Amino acid sequence: MKPSLWIGTLAAAALGAQATPTASSTPSNPVRSVRNVFTFPNNTFIENIAVRSNSRLLITSMSVPTLFTLNPTLANPTASILHTFPNASGLAGVAEVRPDVFAVVSGIWDLYTTRAQLGSLQVWTIDLTKPTPAVKLIATIANSTIFNGLARHPFNPDLLLAADSELGAVWRVNLKTGAYGIALSSPFLAPAPGNPLGTNMGINGLKVAGAHVFFTNSGQRSFGKIPIDAQGNQAGAVVVLANSTVAGASVVYDDFALTGGDGAWIASHPSQAVRVAPSGGAQFVVDEPSVLFNPTAAALGRGSPAQEKTVYVTNGGRFVFTDTEVGFDLVDNGVAAVLLW
Numbered sequence: 001m002k003p004s005l006w007i008g009t010l011a012a013a014a015l016g017a018q019a020t021p022t023a024s025s026t027p028s029n030p031v032r033s034v035r036n037v038f039t040f041p042n043n044t045f046i047e048n049i050a051v052r053s054n055s056r057l058l059i060t061s062m063s064v065p066t067l068f069t070l071n072p073t074l075a076n077p078t079a080s081i082l083h084t085f086p087n088a089s090g091l092a093g094v095a096e097v098r099p100d101v102f103a104v105v106s107g108i109w110d111l112y113t114t115r116a117q118l119g120s121l122q123v124w125t126i127d128l129t130k131p132t133p134a135v136k137l138i139a140t141i142a143n144s145t146i147f148n149g150l151a152r153h154p155f156n157p158d159l160l161l162a163a164d165s166e167l168g169a170v171w172r173v174n175l176k177t178g179a180y181g182i183a184l185s186s187p188f189l190a191p192a193p194g195n196p197l198g199t200n201m202g203i204n205g206l207k208v209a210g211a212h213v214f215f216t217n218s219g220q221r222s223f224g225k226i227p228i229d230a231q232g233n234q235a236g237a238v239v240v241l242a243n244s245t246v247a248g249a250s251v252v253y254d255d256f257a258l259t260g261g262d263g264a265w266i267a268s269h270p271s272q273a274v275r276v277a278p279s280g281g282a283q284f285v286v287d288e289p290s291v292l293f294n295p296t297a298a299a300l301g302r303g304s305p306a307q308e309k310t311v312y313v314t315n316g317g318r319f320v321f322t323d324t325e326v327g328f329d330l331v332d333n334g335v336a337a338v339l340l341w
């Protein structure tokens with residue numbers, strides 16, 4: 001998720017632009033090209049992404065409570081509506097919890113503070129194995145104001161894990177019973193002291209592999225991992241794997257895709273996709289201000305070898321200030337593709 005004040009430094013942009021990477025911090029460039037895939041209407045802040053085994057992208061927006069789907073294998077894809085959730089102003093995380101069954105978080109969001117109204121966060125599952133999506137409410141969360149990154153526990157199929165950017169915690173939600181609570185909290189997951197509203201984000205992205213939770217902390221500029229047990233409790237020391245200030249002085253990590261080992265592609269503000277190497281934390285920075293607009297999340301394509309060499313990056317969008325009462329439009333909200341060799 002993208003903190004609004006990190007929409008800071010914005011370059012004029014051409015829609016649908018295709019670009020070859022300009023920035024390289026390691027000898028071998030893993031990137032063939034970067035292109036726009038789809039742009040949503042203005043003021044549709046795009047937040048998160050998951051990919052189905054049939055290559056379709058699932059896309060959430062914090063501005064509308066609608067789960068969108070898009071077929072990225074088409075030359076000119078359009079987004080269509082899969083489901084619109086009740087009692088919500090927008091969606092946050094989306095993550096696969098069983099084959100073709102996805103968890104989604106809805107809430108009533110204040111986009112300026114990037115927090116949800118207390119008691120409005122709801123966790124749902126949407127089953128796409130059926131001809132018509134089957135939607136189920138799992139839990140209404142009484143006392144969190146933000147569930148950000150989302151992932152199913154790596155080896156306990158009953159548990160969903162959710163990143164709380166405010167409390168610096170990982171929550172567990174039992175997908176069978178709806179029971180929920182904080183699984184672990186750590187100073188490494190907390191917001192950085194002194195960050196103002198809109199940028200007061202600790203843990204942001206959350207993914208799992210092996211017996212670890214991987215996380216980004218936007219405020220602390222870190223990417224790291226924490227060993228966990230079957231209930232999601234912390235089972236060892238936090239390891240910081242990379243620091244976004246190394247990728248660039250003003251680079252801020254958002255959500256990410258794991259790529260094996262300790263590797264990741266991290267969607268980063270204001271215009272970067274950052275590759276962290278599987279070992280050692282070396283970073284390769286793709287900086288494309290004409291195609292990447294406050295990237296909020298990343299996911300690897302699925303369903304064919306070409307898709308598996310594609311990193312889909314959601315564009316939160318960029319502010320264009322206007323004379324209207326609202327004062328600005330959020331434009332260039334959408335999805336871009338980073339094509340790998």
Ligand SMILES: *[C@@H]1O[C@H](CO)[C@@H](O)[C@H](O)[C@H]1NC(C)=O
Pocket residue numbers: 086087137
């Ligand atoms: C939505 O809100 C209405 C009115 O408050 C309530 O009756 C309904 O149960 C809510 N739906 C869900 C899914 O929480």
Ligand SMILES: *[C@@H]1O[C@H](CO)[C@@H](O)[C@H](O)[C@H]1NC(C)=O
Pocket residue numbers: 143167182
């Ligand atoms: C959630 O609410 C319960 C009951 O009021 C309280 O004991 C607990 O500390 C709260 N947890 C958080 C994270 O606010």
Ligand SMILES: *[C@@H]1O[C@H](CO)[C@@H](O)[C@H](O)[C@H]1NC(C)=O
Pocket residue numbers: 220221222240243244245246
């Ligand atoms: C990242 O680097 C900055 C600047 O060197 C430093 O202040 C910060 O403590 C580092 N954070 C981590 C988590 O290593």
Ligand SMILES: *[C@@H]1O[C@H](CO)[C@@H](O)[C@H](O)[C@H]1NC(C)=O
Pocket residue numbers: 042320321322328329330331
């Ligand atoms: C989107 O916002 C920009 C900037 O304010 C504006 O120029 C453009 O007309 C808007 N597009 C639509 C379709 O409203």
